[in-house]
Amino acid sequence: MKYRTFLTTFLLFLFSFHLGILIVSFTMFKGTLKHAEERSLAEHYIITSALVKDFHAIESRGIHIDESVDSLLQPYNYFSGDKRVNLVLYKNDQPLFPNQQKFKLESNFSKLPEDGSRLMTFEELDERTYVLVSGKLPVPYDSYATIYLYDTTDAIATWKKMKNTMFVVGLIISIFLALGLLVLLNRIFKPLTQISQTSRNIAAGAYETRLPEFGDDELYEMSQNFNYMAEEIQRQMGELISVAAKKQQFVDNFAHELHTPLTSIYGYAEYLQKAALTEDDRLSAISHIISESRRMQELANQLLDLANLRNDQVSLEAQNVTNLFQSIQRTLRSKIIEKEIRIDLRSEIDVLWGDPLLLKSLFINLVDNAIKACGTKGHIVVHTFRRAEMNIVCIRDDGKGMTPEIIQHITEPFYRVEKSRNRKDGGTGLGLSICQQIVVLHNAEMRFTSHMGKGTEVKVIFTTPS
Numbered sequence: 001m002k003y004r005t006f007l008t009t010f011l012l013f014l015f016s017f018h019l020g021i022l023i024v025s026f027t028m029f030k031g032t033l034k035h036a037e038e039r040s041l042a043e044h045y046i047i048t049s050a051l052v053k054d055f056h057a058i059e060s061r062g063i064h065i066d067e068s069v070d071s072l073l074q075p076y077n078y079f080s081g082d083k084r085v086n087l088v089l090y091k092n093d094q095p096l097f098p099n100q101q102k103f104k105l106e107s108n109f110s111k112l113p114e115d116g117s118r119l120m121t122f123e124e125l126d127e128r129t130y131v132l133v134s135g136k137l138p139v140p141y142d143s144y145a146t147i148y149l150y151d152t153t154d155a156i157a158t159w160k161k162m163k164n165t166m167f168v169v170g171l172i173i174s175i176f177l178a179l180g181l182l183v184l185l186n187r188i189f190k191p192l193t194q195i196s197q198t199s200r201n202i203a204a205g206a207y208e209t210r211l212p213e214f215g216d217d218e219l220y221e222m223s224q225n226f227n228y229m230a231e232e233i234q235r236q237m238g239e240l241i242s243v244a245a246k247k248q249q250f251v252d253n254f255a256h257e258l259h260t261p262l263t264s265i266y267g268y269a270e271y272l273q274k275a276a277l278t279e280d281d282r283l284s285a286i287s288h289i290i291s292e293s294r295r296m297q298e299l300a301n302q303l304l305d306l307a308n309l310r311n312d313q314v315s316l317e318a319q320n321v322t323n324l325f326q327s328i329q330r331t332l333r334s335k336i337i338e339k340e341i342r343i344d345l346r347s348e349i350d351v352l353w354g355d356p357l358l359l360k361s362l363f364i365n366l367v368d369n370a371i372k373a374c375g376t377k378g379h380i381v382v383h384t385f386r387r388a389e390m391n392i393v394c395i396r397d398d399g400k401g402m403t404p405e406i407i408q409h410i411t412e413p414f415y416r417v418e419k420s421r422n423r424k425d426g427g428t429g430l431g432l433s434i435c436q437q438i439v440v441l442h443n444a445e446m447r448f449t450s451h452m453g454k455g456t457e458v459k460v461i462f463t464t465p466s
Contacts, residue, residue, distance in 0.1 A: 005185060006181060006182060006185050009185075010174075010177075013174070013181075017170055017173070018167070018170060021163075021166050021167060021170050024166070025159075025163040025166065028159055028162065028163075029159050029163075032152070032159050033122070033152070035155075036131045036150055036152045036155065037120065037131060039150060040131040040150040041120065043085070044133040044135065044148035047076050047087065047148065048135060048137060048146055050076070051073075051137060051141075051146065052137055054072055055137075058072070066091070069089065069096055070097060070098075073087060084151035085148070085149065085150055086151075087146065087147070087148060087149070088146070088147040088149070089144060089146055089147075090144065090145040091143055091144050091145075118133055118134060120132065120133045122152070125149075128153040129151070130149045130151055131149070131152055132149055133150075134147040134148070191222070191223065194211055195222075198226070198230070202233060207233060207237055210227045211223040211226050211230075261292035261293070262292075262296075264288060264289075264292045265292050265293065268285040268286075268288050268289050269289065271285055272285050272286070315355065316354055316355070316442075317353065317354070317355070318351045318352075318353055319352045319354060319356055321347045321351065321352055321384050322345070322350075324359060325347075325363065325382055329343060332364065332367060332368060332371065335371050339371060339374065339375075339378060340376055341377070341378050341379070341380060342377070342378070343367070343380045343381075344379075344380070344382070345382045346381065346383045347383075347384045348384060348385040348386060349384050349391055352384075352393070354462070355442075358441065358442070359442075361434065362438045362439065363393070363395075365431040366435060366458055366460075367380065367382070367395060369432070370396075370397035370399065370456070371397075372399075373397050373401075373455070374398060378398055378399060379398050380395065380396070380397045380398075381394075381396045381397075383395075383396070390461055390463055391461075391462040392459055392461050392462070393460045393462075394457060394460075395457070395458050395460075396455060396456070396458075397456055397457075398454070398455040399455050400452070400453060401450045401451050401452040401453055401454050401455055402448070402450040403450075406450075407448045407450060410432055410448060411432045411435070411436040412433065413429065413430055413433045414429040439460060442462060443462075443463050444463065446458060446459070446460050447459045447461065
């Protein structure tokens with residue numbers, strides 16, 4: 001595009017510039033010819049008028065005109081004071097002066113109109129250009145005719161030289177203009193070149209590439225808009241890559257979660273089929289198959305719950321905080337007694353707004369995780385309070401705690417704190433993912449704070465009215 005613009009602009013300039021030179025040259029040429037015509041006509045008229053007076057004076061002295069024509073006309077041949085003027089006198093279409101004509105004139109210049117009008121033209125004579133003006137003398141000397149020749153060769157040569165000089169100067173100016181135009185277009189098209197290169201870099205995956213921003217004109221605004229677009233592309237691509245990575249991690253974890261129970265079920269089924277078993281061994285194998293099948297059923301149910309939560313909308317209802325957590329304690333009673341966990345409830349608010357089943361599921365999961373994190377005779381504190389017009393539920397345990405790296409991934413599906421995936425405490429790794437979806441549905445926020453060996457604190461911050 002840059003070179004097309006350069007060629008188009010340059011050709012338009014050449015056409016306009018040289019057309020201007022032609023017009024100026026033509027105007028100057030016409031001026032030169034006009035000046036020669038006006039001079040020739042004026043001097044022919046003066047010479048003719050003077051000849052009439054001279055002829056009349058000679059005749060008044062009784063002298064024949066033809067006898068004294070040479071001496072009479074010789075001074076007129078130098079009328080202009082230079083050698084560019086010549087004068088020819090005819091009588092009855094025969095040259096009378098000079099005696100030996102050095103010009104071969106066309107016959108029509110001696111055959112002039114009878115009404116006394118003059119003829120004027122340009123002629124090439126002996127490789128020189130002349131303005132010729134011819135006309136008859138008035139009565140009674142109408143048998144005589146004068147032809148005035150004005151040499152315009154030098155004037156035309158000067159014009160040609162000036163014309164050629166103008167075209168040479170125009171050519172030099174055109175060369176400098178072409179260079180200047182190329183530099184200017186390079187400067188103008190530089191942002192477009194940068195945009196093109198940056199676009200290719202972004203298309204190749206270099207999403208961090210940006211255009212330089214400087215100035216305060218339209219190009220600066222365009223650079224800003226382009227960089228904003230590039231930032232959005234980078235952000236969205238980052239999100240897509242993150243989502244793809246999480247989906248891949250989800251698939252990997254899901255495959256791993258299915259692999260263990262399926263392997264166990266297949267092993268015990270094959271054991272039942274091929275081995276001679278006692279009744280106790282058979283019942284034990286069947287018990288293991290049923291247990292692993294229930295784990296797979298629980299996994300499927302939780303996955304369905306997680307999928308449904310992403311599409312559901314909840315209706316908010318007032319829930320009594322004390323009753324809600326007493327119900328949670330009854331649900332987890334066996335685990336609390338088994339580990340001798342002490343749970344303290346400190347409530348500064350009476351009501352939480354939310355879906356009763358989802359809130360119960362949320363806090364059961366959080367308290368259950370706190371129980372798993374605690375050792376025997378651990379201590380859990382559930383504290384509800386209000387700050388800055390927001391209801392906050394804080395669940396704090398004195399368990400083993402987590403590192404900041406673990407907290408970053410704690411709500412991802414199938415993520416387990418224990419890399420060995422020890423299942424002695426049960427669970428599928430979906431509990432906190434479900435909690436996160438419940439929190440989102442209630443327009444709330446869940447924050448984790450933890451220190452290794454000192455325990456974990458999770459806060460659920462509700463923005464719903466109290």
